Amino acid sequence: MSRVWELVDCRPGVPPSLSNGVKVDQVLDRLEAGETPKHLLEAFHLTPAQLIAALGHAALGDDQGEGIGLIQSPPSRPWLEKVLSDSTWQALLPAAPRPARLALVAGLLQVHDFWEASHEAAQEADDLGERDVSAFWHGIAHRREPDSGNASYWFHRVGRHPLFGPLAASVRPLLASISDRSVADRLLDGNQWNPFGFIAFCRDGKPTSTLAPLARKLQRQELIALLDETAASVGLG
Template sequence: MNNELTLIVERLETRQTLQALMPEKAWDAALDQRIAELPIITAATPSGDKTELIALMAGLHLLNESLDASHAHAQEIEDDPTGAYWHGIMHRMEGDFSNANYWFHNAGPHPAMQKLQDRAADWVRNSTVLSDLPEGAVRDGIAAIARQVRWNASAFTAMVALQESGGSSEDTRGALEYIQHLELEELFAHTEQAARHLLA
């Protein structure tokens, strides 16, 4: 894999804070510039190979909480399920919840969603976090993750919307940020794996 890409991914993976539900700016502006300058898509890249690479760029920017840059890439591949999924998360993180749900619908039953569901359900069942959360709709929604069979992106969006409207506590914010972290990890792992053969 491209050495600079490896260094960028390592920087993103070792950050000490989780991505905000609604970030106000890029986590690391200098890193965002490094992502933008990655030479992984060139004029010589066959058009059929560009989708996976563009998705990778959208994911890297979103992991760095750079919404506009991520959006620009996701818009280029909005007919692709992975592009639609990155597009949906970006809109949720900017607070455009109905638009987020539109793109989650377009992403369909994305493979990353099942892995996310398994990890999130396991976390809800086996962590002590749930019993520490205040009663309310967000806690109920988090508890429902342990019972559902498939990842419900619109239900999670509704929890984030309620949290951001002031309808819950900072404890629930931390739980939602952790679940979002799992989502970003799984989608990025899928995206990176799809692009790996193009980055040798």
């Protein structure tokens, strides 16, 4: 389903690495040490898409994990905020339209739990006329705030997104793994993802204890798919 995500090799027992052999941890270590993303790409012969893949994997982990929390929390890597800023991505993607680039920034900031900065970037992208993914990121931000009313408003703005079909297909195996078949009825509308059902399912970030891991795994699939779609909107993937 995901083009950018597939740039990371996540085989069990092997440290996550990019398609050219550079380990995700190496990327993070160099960034934490203060190396600029532009210099890092030159040194490791990476593309912006590979950097997005590494940053996404660092936040969301492999298929055995659950990704980030349903509710925002303090960022685990505070030093990353500057790396994820619009000025960084302007240098890496100078030809990308600024509204689309801001949507990418909103997504990367959101998956790394820089909630305020992500919300601001999503709002600015929307103000500048971005209509493909920024409202989706905005809705996720409010769902994780948690503010279900505001989340619903933004998903109404999203409308019937082209991602809902592929996303529904990707989460079916997860939904089939649980005995409660009513969950699928709540989260899928035929062959489409139902974002309003997922808002209700998360119940402002507090699903029942037995369903919380499932909710996080579903959110992880959603974030991977949307990050990939967002990368495509700036000409990557």
